[in-house]
Amino acid sequence: MQNILLNIDAGTIDWSRAQFALTAIYHWLFVPLTLGLALIMGIMETCYYRTKKRFWKDTAKFWQKLFGINFAMGVATGIILEFEFGTNWSNYSWFVGDIFGAPLAVEGILAFFMESTFVAVMFFGWNKVSRGFHLASTWLTGLGATISAWWILVANAWMQYPVGCEFNPDTMRNEMVSFFDVALSPFAVDKFCHTVISSWIIGAVFTVAVSCWYLMKRREQKLAVESIKIGAVVGLIAALGAAATGHKSAQSVGEVQPMKLAAMEALYHGGTDQGLTAVAWVNPCEQPDFLNESEAPLKIEIPYALSFMATNDIHGYVPGINDILNGYTRPDGTQEPSVDEKIERGKQAIATLAEYRKAKKEGADEATLATQLSLLKDNMKYFGYGYIKDKSEVVPNIPINFWAFRIMVGLGCLFILYFAIMLLLVFDIPFLSVLTRRLLATVGLLTETEADSSNITGLPNWHYWVPIVLLPLAYIASESGWLVAEFGRQPWTIQDMLPTWVAVSDLQSSSVIITFFLFLILFTTMLAVEINILLKQIKKGPQS
């Protein structure tokens, strides 16, 4: 953070960022399981509604109980992020206030009324309301949580792609000019689909992991087998869906945040027909010399795949880091200015803003103010670049983006493979299930006897350990996605408009350090308590 040469303590920025990251990462441990289990328990209860069998009622109630534990633990952990906006990120908070306020208010109202109403019916309403109303309440609980996620992701997407707003130099705030542009921003839609669908993977892995634990203990076998069936179907659909929506998200990023895409790929020099890097040596501990190196060492790539991922065309043009720094011509013939040009225009915007406010205070005539406003509007798009001292400051941390992206995609592929195998093992699909069992026997993962049987109970314990090991990996994949999204947009809190060192409050770093460790203790305790209660409940089983 060499650009912290103002009156702001460098530690304040780093610790404020670390604190926000800590809070968001912990909050995101609870949310995806809520979204994932909401779908699983909805399917379980639908099975009960359709069959009227007591077994499905007990199964649905069991998974709802685990959902309830996670839900209770996650409640209000996100509110702390809003506290941090007001204290640590006050300039940012004021600057975006009107835009952020609307989606967060809708989220708060929906979360409170919808979830609290239907959660109560779901837990207290068995035998008190009709089966149909209870089923509707279960689905609406999950829908409420998903709609909450929508509004939070709308707010996040606006920071990455600020649309539907206009900066008002009199109030120093961005004001919403189109609610629909903000709420239905294509960036928000892609982000929502990818985030929610990938959360279903966590719900599915959790379901299969818990069920496999029962199979390992030779208990609750019917519940376990039926739950694995649902978990495997949801997991495979979600993993394939996450890949498809991830492709769409990558296109959005390529369009509005090309620097993030270039950092994810360690693409120093772009062009057409770009291959996707499968592996390369990018030192995880230091920023590579992207100005002088032609490409990352030991690079093995999948031909044309990056161009396809970013543009839907295997010959598509993808700019590299140096192209973005120096300016490039887009495929449609228009010119993207260099970062140096953007810096000049940003400086012009800041100077004009200062002059406008001074002139207004001194009672300048309307014509002067109108001229300054027009000049400000012309350059406002690059406002944030006015704070950049050196063009390399706009390049995010390449190693984190590069490796987090590969971890996310690699684990995503692993989940597709795992759920596909699981699905073929638990369902007797003609030809394919037999073929899968034979293949697994050939590579030594099943014995001949096990391969001849379509029963997944009674297998050696290591089979059941696989999803239990995959569960933390599912969380790592999910958090890696967030690392790419948030590290990739650095140094911006709002893309091209406000860098972190302008957004932060002028606080003593010591006070931020204290709250950082307070949160670390609080969240870790909550996580330990949640895991403890969850494990106890799983050990008790559905009859508790």
Place this chain on the structure above:
Amino acid sequence: MRKDSFLYRAFDLYYDGFRHMTLGRTLWAIIIVKLIIIFAVLKVFFFPNYIKQHAEEGSEDAFVATEIIGRQ
């Protein structure tokens, strides 16, 4: 109040539900402790509104303008 009225049934749903909670009691206790820590400790002592503390009421925009323009 009639026992088959909507209001009574809604009240009974919550009343009966809360009375017969088992695991729910523990979860509610955790939620309440958590909310007390968040709102009565963290918000009050560690997370004041920075702009309200440093700017006069009605001149927040001038304060933010000084902060933002001054950091160039």
